[in-house]
Amino acid sequence: MLEGKNFVYLATVNPDGTPQVTPTWVDTDGKFVLVNTAIGRVKHRNVKKNPNVALAITDQNNPYNLVVIRGKVVDQLTGRVADEHIDKMAKKYRGLDKYPNRSPGEQRVILKIEPTRVISARTAQSYLVSPYPDFFVLVNLSRSEIS
Amino acid sequence: MLEGKNFVYLATVNPDGTPQVTPTWVDTDGKFVLVNTAIGRVKHRNVKKNPNVALAITDQNNPYNLVVIRGKVVDQLTGRVADEHIDKMAKKYRGLDKYPNRSPGEQRVILKIEPTRVISARTAQSYLVSPYPDFFVLVNLSRSEIS
Numbered sequence: 001m002l003e004g005k006n007f008v009y010l011a012t013v014n015p016d017g018t019p020q021v022t023p024t025w026v027d028t029d030g031k032f033v034l035v036n037t038a039i040g041r042v043k044h045r046n047v048k049k050n051p052n053v054a055l056a057i058t059d060q061n062n063p064y065n066l067v068v069i070r071g072k073v074v075d076q077l078t079g080r081v082a083d084e085h086i087d088k089m090a091k092k093y094r095g096l097d098k099y100p101n102r103s104p105g106e107q108r109v110i111l112k113i114e115p116t117r118v119i120s121a122r123t124a125q126s127y128l129v130s131p132y133p134d135f136f137v138l139v140n141l142s143r144s145e146i147s
Numbered sequence: 148m149l150e151g152k153n154f155v156y157l158a159t160v161n162p163d164g165t166p167q168v169t170p171t172w173v174d175t176d177g178k179f180v181l182v183n184t185a186i187g188r189v190k191h192r193n194v195k196k197n198p199n200v201a202l203a204i205t206d207q208n209n210p211y212n213l214v215v216i217r218g219k220v221v222d223q224l225t226g227r228v229a230d231e232h233i234d235k236m237a238k239k240y241r242g243l244d245k246y247p248n249r250s251p252g253e254q255r256v257i258l259k260i261e262p263t264r265v266i267s268a269r270t271a272q273s274y275l276v277s278p279y280p281d282f283f284v285l286v287n288l289s290r291s292e293i294s
Contacts, residue, residue: 007210009156009203011166018199019158019166023213052165056156060210063154066170 001057001067001120002028005093010035011054012046020046025089026057033069033113036086038106039078047073053113068119075112082108148204148214148267149175152240157182158201159193167193172236173204180216180260183233185253186225194220200260215266222259229255 002008008026011019020042027034033055037044047053051073059065077085086108090099149155155173158166167189174181180202184191194200198220206212224232233255237246 007205009158009168009170011156011158011168011201013160013164013166017160017164017197018217019160019168019201020217021156021158021166021168021201021203022215023156023203023205023210050164054158054166054168056168056170058154058170063170063207068169070165070167 001059001065002026002033004059006057006060008033008035009056010043011056012043013050013052014042014046015049025093026055027085027089027092032074033071033115034085035111035113036082036089036108037111038103039109040107044109044111047111053111055113066120069113069115070117071113071115073111074114077110077112078107082110085110148206148212149173149180151206153204153207155180155182156203157190158203159190160197160199161189161193162196172240173202174232174236174239179221180218180262181232182258182260183229183236184256184258185250186256187254191256191258194258200258202260213267216260216262217264218260218262220258221261224257224259225254229257232257 006026007023009021009023011021014020022043024035024037024043027036035043053071053073055069055071057067057069086099087097090096094100153173154170156168156170158168161167169190171182171184171190174183182190200218200220202216202218204214204216233246233249234244237243241247
């Protein structure tokens with residue numbers, strides 16, 4: 001799911017305790033979930049204060065195939081690695097060699113998210129264990145726990 | 148967007164201050180955003196304690212066409228109206244006359260969400276005013292405010 005061209009819906013908490021959610025491109029290094037944003041944007045400001053995040057990903061070809069992840073931003077990578085990474089994301093999602101939406105002075109940042117809990121659903125009825133056994137604790141929850 | 152077969156990604160805040168997000172069906176009565184869930188599920192428990200929510204909706208045919216809504220659960224409707232409404236949702240999204248996923252003893256509830264802020268994006272670059280002028284304040288924000 002993280003490797004497909006699926007959007008992830010990333011939720012953070014605003015300083016006033018209200019939630020915030022935006023769709024974004026997503027990547028993984030096999031261990032962490034990687035989200036590339038720009039320094040100063042709402043989600044970046046929020047995770048500096050409260051590193052807890054939640055992500056929902058649905059398969060673009062089947063919205064009933066979903067993964068929900070709770071996790072924490074454990075590191076932030078800036079500079080060249082983040083610039084190259086947003087170009088890699090533009091390639092993955094848009095087939096472009098360069099990310100086309102840079103604003104003047106924009107500084108990219110990779111949010112490195114450690115998943116703490118993952119729920120994977122193959123259908124609306126059956127909730128299966130995460131497909132990432134190397135770093136995810138097994139989960140086997142009733143439907144009521146995710147919706 | 149709310150009237151199409153698009154999923155909405157609804158974010159709430161857990162009692163411990165971490166965010167929670169799940170995709171869900173969505174509806175509108177023209178004034179409020181309506182989300183139908185079951186009593187006792189995470190999102191229902193969360194909005195009882197903290198009624199603030201955020202929603203992101205992308206067009207299923209174009210993920211770059213997005214609407215982000217911040218709002219508050221101002222009312223909850225249960226009983227027959229909520230039961231009939233989930234059947235209506237099953238019709239809209241699945242073409243079914245009856246919602247097929249009811250658990251024994253499940254009680255449906257409609258979360259009536261008053262939007263307090265809406266951001267609509269036709270493309271990744273241009274952010275336009277909400278298509279619901281009757282109840283949404285005009286917004287004209289820079290990209291940095293939503294991502």
